[in-house]
Amino acid sequence: MDTKILLSLLAIASSLVSCGHRTSESEAGVEIVDVALPVVDTVTLSTVYPGYLTAIGSVNVVAKVNGQILSKNFESGSNVKAGQVLFTIDPSTYRDQVSQAQASLATAQSTRDYAKAHYDAVKKALESDAVSKMEVVQAESAYHQAEASIKNASAALENARRLLGYCTVTAPISGMVADNTLSVGNYVSGQGSPVVLTTIYDNTTVSANFAIEDDRYHDILNSMAKQDSLNFKRVPVTFEEPLPHTYTGEISYMAPALNNSTGTMKIKCRIKNPYNELRQGMYVKVDLPYDKLPDAVLVRDAALGSDQLGKYLYVVNDSDRVVYTPVTVGPLYHDSLRVITKGITPKDRYVTKALLKVRDGMKVNPRMTK
Secondary structure (H helix, E strand, O other), X not given: OOHHHHHHHHHHHHHHHHHXXXXXXXXXXXXXXEEEOOEEEEEEEEEEEEEEEEEEEEEEEEEOOEEEEEEEOOOOOOEEOOOOEEEEEOOHHHHHHHXXXXXXXXXXXXXXXXXXXXXXXXXXXXHOOOOOHHHHHHXXXXXXHHHHHXXXXXXXXXXXXXXXXXXXXXXXXXXXXXXXXXXXXXXXXXXXXXXXXXXEEEEEEEEEEEEEEHHHHHHXXXXXXXXXXXXXXXXXXXXXXXXXXXXXXXXXXXXXXXXXXXXXXXXXXXXXXXXXXXXXXXXXXXXXXXXXXXXXXXXXXXXXXXEOOEEEEEEEOOOOEEEEEEOEEEEEEOOOEEEEEEOOOOOOEEEOOXXXXXXXXXXXXXXXXX
């Protein structure tokens, strides 16, 4: 037989067998579908809240005297230590006031010494009736007035020295110093009303400020009452753009009252800042835990369907037939899994793909996937 004829006959036979096989499979109505078993795990539920950062401490550095700024002794944006000199203000006026106060005190002391000696003398003279009692009274009064003048002069000198000390402006706390509001050469009038020169931020620790809903607060209380051991000491925090390091915070403050107009409660989360990357005013996302579900049933969120009755899954029973199964869903977990609170058990196989190809009661060939 010719080789070409033989090859043609073989091809025809193969085609007939293939068609017969497809017809047989079609008649059986068996579709291969991917199925999986639900994941059972302990799930910590959380909600992400937007917030903003504030420094744990910030202090305005102010000028409390009048005068021209003579020097600025720091680099804007640098870290300064408490007590470090930041500015000097012209001290000449206050040095003169100190000198005048010292002179006034010396005069008062001299007057007091004379009044004391005179008082002692007239008291002795009174013993021999050389002076009248009125003269003694007058001498005593002059002596007391002189002592009072010393106290006034001492207070004036102390005040003058205090004002002179304000001419050297130092850092009240350690931290990062902002840019100065007034440059060298400017005249400040800070004695009547303090003038802000710059601000220091203590960024060693920052606080994330955010607010939670009234019902979420109730969830947290109920979970704590069940001793679910929610970890409020290592709450994950993230930022709009990833930072070189990861951060967690500890809940440090819960407001004593809710805001009636918004129905929310203010919360602060303290975050350590060892790498000095965090700044006041940065926006932050706080992933706050509020409940823990032991032995939660989880399915792929993409496997869920929706209709007028709600959410459903296609479950494959022991006879390898599809069963339309309504379910009650909980929150999303790790972006791709959904908590199922009612409708299926951990042993139920559910269809994970090709949902449009299956229907209730359909015979399928299930293929288990992880």
